[in-house]
Amino acid sequence: MVKILSAVLAILAGVGGMLAFYWMFNVLVERLPQRWERRIKPYLFIGPAIALVALFLVFPAFQTILYSFTNSDNTAYIGLDNYTTVLQDAGFQDALFNNALWIIFVPTLSVAMGLLIAVLADRLKPRGEKISKSLIFMPMAISFVGASTIWGFVYDSRFGQGQDQIGLLSAITTKLGFEPQRWLALAGYSVNDFLLLIIMIWLQVGFAMVLLSAAVKNVPEETLEAARIDGASEIKIFSRVIVPQIWPTVIVVFTTILILVMKVFDIVYVMTNGANGTEVIANRFYSLLFTDGENGQAAAVVVVLMVAVIPVMVYQVRQFRAQEAGR
Amino acid sequence: MSGATATSARTDRSARAMASETATGPGRRGTGMMIVRMVVLLVCLLWLVPTVGLLISSFRDKEAVSDSGWWSVFSSPLDFSQWTVQNYDDVINGEGMGEAFLNSIVVAVPATVIPIMIAAFAAYAFTFMRFRGRDTMFILVVALLVVPLQIAFVPLLQLFSSFDLVGTFPAVWLAHAGFGMPLAIYILRNYMASLPKSIIESAEVDGASHFRTFWSLIVPMSVPALAAFAIFQFLWVWNDLLVALIFLQNDTPVVTSKLKLLIGDLGQEWHLLTAGAFISMTIPLIVFFSLQRYFVRGLTAGSVKG
Numbered sequence: 078m079v080k081i082l083s084a085v086l087a088i089l090a091g092v093g094g095m096l097a098f099y100w101m102f103n104v105l106v107e108r109l110p111q112r113w114e115r116r117i118k119p120y121l122f123i124g125p126a127i128a129l130v131a132l133f134l135v136f137p138a139f140q141t142i143l144y145s146f147t148n149s150d151n152t153a154y155i156g157l158d159n160y161t162t163v164l165q166d167a168g169f170q171d172a173l174f175n176n177a178l179w180i181i182f183v184p185t186l187s188v189a190m191g192l193l194i195a196v197l198a199d200r201l202k203p204r205g206e207k208i209s210k211s212l213i214f215m216p217m218a219i220s221f222v223g224a225s226t227i228w229g230f231v232y233d234s235r236f237g238q239g240q241d242q243i244g245l246l247s248a249i250t251t252k253l254g255f256e257p258q259r260w261l262a263l264a265g266y267s268v269n270d271f272l273l274l275i276i277m278i279w280l281q282v283g284f285a286m287v288l289l290s291a292a293v294k295n296v297p298e299e300t301l302e303a304a305r306i307d308g309a310s311e312i313k314i315f316s317r318v319i320v321p322q323i324w325p326t327v328i329v330v331f332t333t334i335l336i337l338v339m340k341v342f343d344i345v346y347v348m349t350n351g352a353n354g355t356e357v358i359a360n361r362f363y364s365l366l367f368t369d370g371e372n373g374q375a376a377a378v379v380v381v382l383m384v385a386v387i388p389v390m391v392y393q394v395r396q397f398r399a400q401e402a403g404r
Numbered sequence: 405m406s407g408a409t410a411t412s413a414r415t416d417r418s419a420r421a422m423a424s425e426t427a428t429g430p431g432r433r434g435t436g437m438m439i440v441r442m443v444v445l446l447v448c449l450l451w452l453v454p455t456v457g458l459l460i461s462s463f464r465d466k467e468a469v470s471d472s473g474w475w476s477v478f479s480s481p482l483d484f485s486q487w488t489v490q491n492y493d494d495v496i497n498g499e500g501m502g503e504a505f506l507n508s509i510v511v512a513v514p515a516t517v518i519p520i521m522i523a524a525f526a527a528y529a530f531t532f533m534r535f536r537g538r539d540t541m542f543i544l545v546v547a548l549l550v551v552p553l554q555i556a557f558v559p560l561l562q563l564f565s566s567f568d569l570v571g572t573f574p575a576v577w578l579a580h581a582g583f584g585m586p587l588a589i590y591i592l593r594n595y596m597a598s599l600p601k602s603i604i605e606s607a608e609v610d611g612a613s614h615f616r617t618f619w620s621l622i623v624p625m626s627v628p629a630l631a632a633f634a635i636f637q638f639l640w641v642w643n644d645l646l647v648a649l650i651f652l653q654n655d656t657p658v659v660t661s662k663l664k665l666l667i668g669d670l671g672q673e674w675h676l677l678t679a680g681a682f683i684s685m686t687i688p689l690i691v692f693f694s695l696q697r698y699f700v701r702g703l704t705a706g707s708v709k710g
Contacts, residue, residue: 080573084510087577091518099525103615118614119535126526126585127541129519133582134548137559144558151558194447197440205444211696212448215455218692218699219685220643222660226667226681227454230461230674243473243674245457279451287700311436340552343645347664362554363646372558379554390550397546 095125138383145376159377169378172356178270179341179357183277184334188327190278191285195293196315198286210290214283221280221343228276229348232260264354273355276344281337285330292326293319336389339382358382462678463487469675491679495666501680504662508642508687510573511658515580516638520630522581523588528618530589531596532604542593548586556583557650564651575651583647584637591636595629596622631698639688639699659684 102121106114148155163169194213198206216224233244234257242248247257261269296319304314320327342359349355351364358378366375460474465488477486496502529535530542560579561570569575599622607617623630641647645660654661666680692699 080506080510083573084514087514087574088517091514091577091581092521095518095521099615103613107613116535119529119533119538122529122533122614123526123541125522126589129522129582130545130548130585132563133560133579134551134556134586135544137556137563138551140559141555141557190447194444197444200437200440201444205441209444209448211693213451214696215689215692216451218639218688219455220645220660220688222645222663223643223681223685226663226677227458229667230458230678231454233672233674241472243470245453245473245475248473248475279454282451336550340554343660346645347667359552359554363649366558376558379552379557382552383555386550386552390547393550394543394546397543 098125141376142380144373145380147373147376149371149373151372155373159373160381163374163377163381168351168356169358169361171354172351172358172361175267175270175355175357176339176341178267179274179277179338180335182271183274183281183338184331187278187281187285187334188289188331190282191330192289192293192327194282195286195290196319199290199293210283210286214287216280217283219280221276222347224276224280225344225347228272228279232272234259261349261355262353267354269349269353269355273344273348276348277338277341281334285334288326288330289323292323296322332389332392336386339386339389458678458681461674462491462682463489464675465490466673466675469678470672491675492683495676495680496683499662499666499670499676499680500657501659501662501666501683504657504659505683507652507656508658508660508684511576511580511648511652512638512641514573514577515584515641516634518577519581519584519588519637520634523585523592523633524623524626524630525618526589527592527596528614528622530593532617532622533614542589545586545589549590553583553647561650570651571653571655573652573656576647579647579651580637580641580644584640588633588637591633592626592629595626599625628698631695635691635695635699639691642688 099121103118106117106121109117144151145159146154146156147159194209198209201209219227230243231245232247233242234247235242235244236257242251242257246260251257260272263269263272300318300322301314304318309317340359341357342363345351345355345357345360346363351357351360359382362375362378362382365371365378457474460477461469464474464477464486468486480486496505530538564570564575569578603621603625604617607621612620643660645664648658648661649664652658652661654665657665663677663680663684666677670676
């Protein structure tokens with residue numbers, strides 16, 4: 078009861094308080110000479126938003142960069158030691174390799190499957206299209222932890238004599254005559270990594286499909302008709318007419334999933350916590366910080382992640398500029 | 405931007421469906437169409453089966469879940485004695501999922517509502533006002549969309565602990581408000597920039613102040629974008645694990661961190677884990693299926709959330 082009350086109070090204070098703030102300062106600013114009013118008012122409008130962003134993102138980010146050059150409890154500067162330690166750490170190297178796997182496979186496969194379904198479902202009757210798309214899009218609403226539980230159950234294995242398999246994967250493989258496996262411990266050929274990244278693909282295909290489907294439907298019918306009249310096959314129409322026209326959307330979807338995957342944490346943390354060679358950068362950060370108490374090294378890890386994100390960030394800003402120029 | 409294309413595509417859909425009835429190219433009927441149907445059906449099944457397994461198992465009793473695969477219910481689905489809601493009772497009351505559910509609501513609602521107005525004011529200024537540093541600041545907002553949140557955690561924890569806020573609700577509300585701000589500003593500004601400039605200009609000619617124009621014109625016109633952001637932020641906060649782990653910690657579990665704890669504690673007790681997981685998914689699924697249209701718009705408009 079107290080909790081709900083405090084939530085209601087927080088909403089009232091957050092919304093009412095902010096409203097009072099804007100209104101009061103607006104009244105004050107309007108009393109100023111008009112020249113000053115015009116100058117100050119914009120900063121009144123963006124002030125609180127910028128303050129929040131500065132206080133909760135920008136400022137801490139710079140502090141973290143500083144921390145990456147300090148010891149485990151941030152009390153003394155130790156130069157580049159954290160970076161050399163982290164880069165030589167086997168767990169971190171593992172994480173870099175696995176993140177590369179995630180980055181290569183998840184965005185590519187999600188986009189490919191999303192596009193396939195978008196194009197195929199487009200040919201169904203409207204009802205069938207709507208239902209099938211809703212089903213494939215649904216995992217979008219499920220949390221990473223929820224999805225990990227769903228798939229953890231799929232990957233469950235039993236090893237007792239005469240016990241039935243209750244996990245779908247083991248049930249199928251034992252039916253086919255194989256021995257039951259501890260799936261998430263299978264490090265050879267990174268099998269366990271792929272089992273984990275299937276979960277992410279399952280979650281992201283719907284997102285890719287929705288955006289790509291909208292793009293496919295926006296391809297002008299005339300261009301398709303023209304190609305058909307020229308006698309082009311359906312596959313040729315797809316690869317020569319549709320794909321080039323939806324390419325910008327493909328890139329948007331790809332980069333969005335790419336950024337998501339670079340920071341992947343929940344699935345690995347919940348399923349394996351990095352055991353058996355499944356470590357990823359964000360999980361390494363978490364364990365360095367909370368299990369090992371190595372603040373300095375954790376900061377170095379997150380700075381490495383940040384540096385990896387910068388090219389994508391530069392690309393996003395460029396895209397935004399180009400889009401604004403065309404507005 | 406892309407939100408608008410999604411809507412126009414929707415109106416285009418029925419026209420396209422009719423066109424495909426009449427102007428059939430090769431492969432639109434017969435075997436080609438059969439293959440298309442089969443592939444889509446197969447993918448749908450593949451996508452649905454894991455979730456169905458979870459849902460079915462959550463209603464079977466402990467022995468049944470651990471002794472036989474969930475698919476065995478299909479041999480006698482109408483045998484009602486095999487169904488039970490005991491797991492839900494156990495996990496809600498016995499394992500504390502009920503309390504976590506309440507905590508999630510207490511976290512998610514303010515964390516969704518509070519940033520909206522702050523972002524709306526900022527988006528208005530970025531769209532309709534001229535001031536020094538405007539473009540630079542907005543580029544900063546765009547850049548911040550992709551920053552890994554982890555980079556802010558340690559200094560923020562120190563800041564919160566100096567105010568004794570770590571592990572309290574205000575800490576997560578503030579953190580989510582701050583982390584959600586770049587996306588909120590980005591979505592709202594892009595939407596406002598697509599509104600006709602003439603309306604704002606005529607309001608200015610009529611002598612309406614910015615404050616008035618904002619309240620009586622821009623906010624009502626921006627409702628679709630406000631709704632899109634609200635749904636997006638709500639789902640994001642509800643499904644978030646990392647921010648909850650760091651700033652709320654395990655003394656005040658939300659559904660995600662509780663589910664993670666149960667997985668650690670209960671390991672193989674799938675009858676409870678499946679029920680717990682399903683409880684954590686109810687609200688997002690309801691929001692998702694009832695507001696799918698707006699959700700899609702939010703996704704397309706702000707598909708670069710950090």
